[in-house]
Amino acid sequence: MSNVPQAMCPRTAPVPDHPTGRAVSAAAVEPRTPGLHVSPSRRAVAANDRPTISFELFPPRNPDAAPRLWNTIQQLETVKPDFVSVTYGASGKTRVTTRALVRRLLRETSLNPIAHLTCVGTSREEITTIVGEFLDEGLRSFLALRGDPPTDQSDWAAHPDGLQTASELVELLRDIEAKRCADSPSQAVRARVRPLSVAVAAFPRGNHATGGTRAQDVASLLAKQEAGADFAITQVFFDADDYLGIVAEAREAGVTIPIIPGIIPTTDPARLLRVQELTGVPVPHDLLDLLGSADDELDRHHRGIRASVDLVNGVLDGGAPGVHLYTFNQHHAALDLLEGAHLDGGARTAPDLASWPQDTAPARSTRD
Numbered sequence: 001m002s003n004v005p006q007a008m009c010p011r012t013a014p015v016p017d018h019p020t021g022r023a024v025s026a027a028a029v030e031p032r033t034p035g036l037h038v039s040p041s042r043r044a045v046a047a048n049d050r051p052t053i054s055f056e057l058f059p060p061r062n063p064d065a066a067p068r069l070w071n072t073i074q075q076l077e078t079v080k081p082d083f084v085s086v087t088y089g090a091s092g093k094t095r096v097t098t099r100a101l102v103r104r105l106l107r108e109t110s111l112n113p114i115a116h117l118t119c120v121g122t123s124r125e126e127i128t129t130i131v132g133e134f135l136d137e138g139l140r141s142f143l144a145l146r147g148d149p150p151t152d153q154s155d156w157a158a159h160p161d162g163l164q165t166a167s168e169l170v171e172l173l174r175d176i177e178a179k180r181c182a183d184s185p186s187q188a189v190r191a192r193v194r195p196l197s198v199a200v201a202a203f204p205r206g207n208h209a210t211g212g213t214r215a216q217d218v219a220s221l222l223a224k225q226e227a228g229a230d231f232a233i234t235q236v237f238f239d240a241d242d243y244l245g246i247v248a249e250a251r252e253a254g255v256t257i258p259i260i261p262g263i264i265p266t267t268d269p270a271r272l273l274r275v276q277e278l279t280g281v282p283v284p285h286d287l288l289d290l291l292g293s294a295d296d297e298l299d300r301h302h303r304g305i306r307a308s309v310d311l312v313n314g315v316l317d318g319g320a321p322g323v324h325l326y327t328f329n330q331h332h333a334a335l336d337l338l339e340g341a342h343l344d345g346g347a348r349t350a351p352d353l354a355s356w357p358q359d360t361a362p363a364r365s366t367r368d
């Protein structure tokens with residue numbers, strides 16, 4: 001199994017934004033989803049000759065949801081994503097289920113998992129133990145986050161021996177790895193074969209949860225890079241200019257690591273509104289109107305996919321290295337979006353709408 005960020009770039013070398021959009025192969029592949037019309041100029045490309053694609057998953061909330069998630073994972077695996085990330089519930093409340101899902105992904109799939117990890121409410125010692133457990137399982141990639149304090153606990157206080165920022169967590173991850181390598185020559189060799197990689201978050205419109213502006217987030221991103229981050233994944237946004245704007249400001253400030261746009265397939269208005277509520281990122285009215293005036297669910301799905309394809313094309317044409325899709329543990333919209341943007345490598349062999357729209361999950365956030 002190749003190491004994801006190593007494949008993307010060595011830690012020390014800056015990686016340029018894609019200069020002219022994406023590489024294309026000679027063979028055009030028509031979209032297979034009935035009624036889905038996208039630009040014919042987009043062409044399917046092989047998995048290693050295309051922008052990176054990746055997915056966010058969350059651990060199943062109850063055992064009944066596990067088989068459906070596993071089916072989703074198998075469907076997503078067909079497009080050979082570069083990695084999948086697994087969320088960590090607020091204040092670490094999914095520690096056990098996140099670890100179980102990551103372990104299963106490592107053991108039973110060809111996928112490269114990245115474990116989200118937060119530091120809010122946890123001591124340095126506890127984080128060190130958790131990281132050690134993941135590393136012992138064979139995990140080599142983390143998404144280092146500060147996390148949000150719980151909103152439902154009025155008596156909540158930061159851990160006295162905890163970390164304050166994501167960049168401190170990046171530093172701790174690097175220290176833990178360095179100590180493991182110093183303590184064991186075997187670990188040192190393994191680390192050279194599969195280096196530890198650390199991703200971080202970026203916020204194209206500033207971090208609403210912390211009241212931060214985009215300029216503050218760029219400063220924070222620079223600190224994360226200096227602490228040893230390899231690449232960043234953005235929060236959701238609905239206008240390509242938001243992404244292109246933060247990349248431009250970050251580059252100006254000296255941030256050289258790749259910044260991958262985080263994209264939500266915009267097919268479900270209820271979910272979009274829930275995401276707006278949680279992230280503070282406003283959903284454009286014209287997008288909601290577009291979805292709201294659809295004839296039926298299939299029409300709404302097509303409209304949403306087309307809008308998402310436009311967003312994906314906008315960021316890739318602006319130089320994004322790839323796209324990270326917020327799946328909400330569902331594969332249909334994510335795969336239709338990739339197919340519409342000709343990023344699925346022609347992997348799908350048949351229209352995959354047979355079970356849609358029955359496979360619907362509650363319109364909840366992946367962070368719950």
Ligand SMILES: Cc1cc2nc3c(=O)[nH]c(=O)nc-3n(C[C@H](O)[C@H](O)[C@H](O)COP(=O)(O)OP(=O)(O)OC[C@H]3O[C@@H](n4cnc5c(N)ncnc54)[C@H](O)[C@@H]3O)c2cc1C
Nearest residue numbers: 087088090116145146147165166201210212216220223235
């Ligand atoms: C892709 C992605 C995945 C996520 N996954 C999860 C998840 O699985 N679980 C979860 O609970 N949450 C998740 N979140 C939410 C995230 O944890 C929160 O939004 C949190 O409030 C900020 O996290 P951070 O890692 O960016 O923190 P930080 O970068 O540490 O920022 C926290 C605050 O400190 C400030 N700050 C930090 N360092 C500096 C500096 N050097 N200079 C100036 N200001 C600074 C920032 O401006 C900000 O106000 C995710 C967010 C994203 C974008």
